[in-house]
Amino acid sequence: MEFYDVAIIGLGPAGSILARFLDSRYRVIAIDKKCGEEGGFQKPCGGLISSEAQKVLASFDLPLPKELLVDPQIFAVKTIDLKSRLIQHYQRCYINLDRHKFDLWLESLIPSGVEIHSHAVCKQIKRDKSGFAVTYSENGDIDTIHAKYLVGADGANSLVRRTFFPNKKIRQYLAIQQWFTETHQNPFYSCIFDPETTDCCAWSISKDRQFIYGGAFPAKHAKERFERQKQKLEKIGFRFGKPLKTEACLVLRPFAPWEFCCGEDNVFLIGEAAGFVSPSSLEGISSALVSAKGLSSVLNSGSGNLNRRYWVGTMGLRMKLFLKMLKCPFMYRPFLRRLVMKSGLQSIKMK
Template sequence: MYDIAIIGLGPAGATLARLLDKRFKVAAIDKKQNGAKGFHKPCGGLLATDAQKALSRFDLTLPKDVLVDPQIFAVRTLDFHTGITRHYQRFYINLDRHKFDLWLKSLIPHQVDVFDDGQVTSVERKKDGYEVCFKQGDTEHCITATYVVGADGAHSLVRKLLYPNKKIRSYVSIQQWFSESNPKPFYSCVFDPENTDCYSWSISKDGSFIFGGAYPAENCRIRFERQKEHLQQIGIRFGKVQKTEACLVLRPSKFSDFCCGFDNAFLIGEAGGFISPSSLEGISSAIITAYDLSRVLNSGTSNPNKAYRKITFGLRVKLFSKVLKSPFMYFPPLRYFVMKSGIDSIRIVS
């Protein structure tokens, strides 16, 4: 019997496990293994300024082996609808996402029972809490906890238990790694309304070139390949394929899409829809919601679900404001006006 069971140890779950008071008996179940093997989160691995700010409140410094080359300070933005290209200054940190997740996980104190390589199979409401069953290899375990926290991303089992009828807008994120064959490393942001009403990206990383995008589920792989052909036509080179990754990504479209949980169950990070609808950046919200929930649970309040909804209200408003911002990025006539004007763009001198 545990006080708290955390499902998933990405940035949200690992941060919460690290910040909970020692008086709690905590179980944390994670698909990753402590090494190169096991589950890897499909992610480009750029730490945005909001995520850097969220980490800075803990006075943490990134270890050197988490960082990768190169560090680039401009994003090449391509709009296939209008043919306009602009460069915008951005202060991303280029990192190895798997090593970043393992580093955050390594900060979890020893009193937390961490179950590595654990695949959760069910979460059920019981009389005195929740029963969580999971597999480690061929062995199945079941534990009970007073509180359960879903930090298990877009496919969250906890969210499906609490909100079985909620449908948050989602896309299939497809990403491929290639051997680098472009003459110069770069980041890019691609708008291609023919293939997706979201966006695509490319990243140079330690001798590899990554291209990925978020696509409607129908014909998602066809859209992805067609977009690669478009990029090849304008001179972007794709070397030998090293690996292909895919996952579901949420893209909230209304205020009610941000789910906090109820009945002693909580959702943090993308499991609760806490992800930017405009950029799909989610690490900052993962860290913030984990910090907020740790404050609520550590306080011993009699109604933690109500307190968590209250403390996250500002973040939910901020994320919803990005729903309102999205038309300026994704509505072609408005995007054309912004990019044509050159507002905030920088001139690249060759």
């Protein structure tokens, strides 16, 4: 029977950063379904690093290797209101990269003392006298380990959150994304608003001679909504063709501050598992990095009520996301959005 100090479920940006910064005195196990092999799990994501995430990476002294970057690097977002047919361009300093390679790179920075189980799926978690019993499958085998502290870094559909905090519901959408061969004359990013198909947003990204189109839709009839929006976009010049691949996943979009869940009783949630996602843009990498580093500092101190200290430590992050909630009406209420777009405030005049 194997005992660990910390069990981390999930090695996206949040889980990998936590594992990287935990003190070497801890015995740590990380369980993740992603692997570097062809056909392994890959996070469906557009793969853009926001200026906020760039700032956090800079504070960690983590420069990005060029192998992660893709073409092109574009510095404006084409914002489209399909109902009013308004289009504006806004400067955004995203870094365009390969999201799967980014995740694997962060994982490669984890110290060798951390025991990593890739291509493994967590099946069950329950409390026991040692803390937690974690059962997972790996290469067809089932194993159970025990840990004092449990960290859920397992994303929107977090098993850890669902197991220990089933009443902590966070608004969910189904994100659907398709990849096409790029046929547009000029590559571009876009952010699309279409209240007839979703009260959230859609996006497109040009990436290494491929064109990605995706959106976050209410789960009911999500596929039909997705296809209906594609038809509208074709009428204004979007080119799709035959999809090279289609992928989907759940995404969270917190509605109120009380929806955030940091955990309790030696269970900790970081990144999207805690609900730390921008409700306006759905960006979550910056919050994943910040919450993971914060939790590592709390665990490394090893003193006091660790759950309470983590909750207090995330106050700034939660306030920042709350302010983004206040921003949402100006983006998602059609009347206010039209006023902002018509004003041309902070927009770029395309020549």
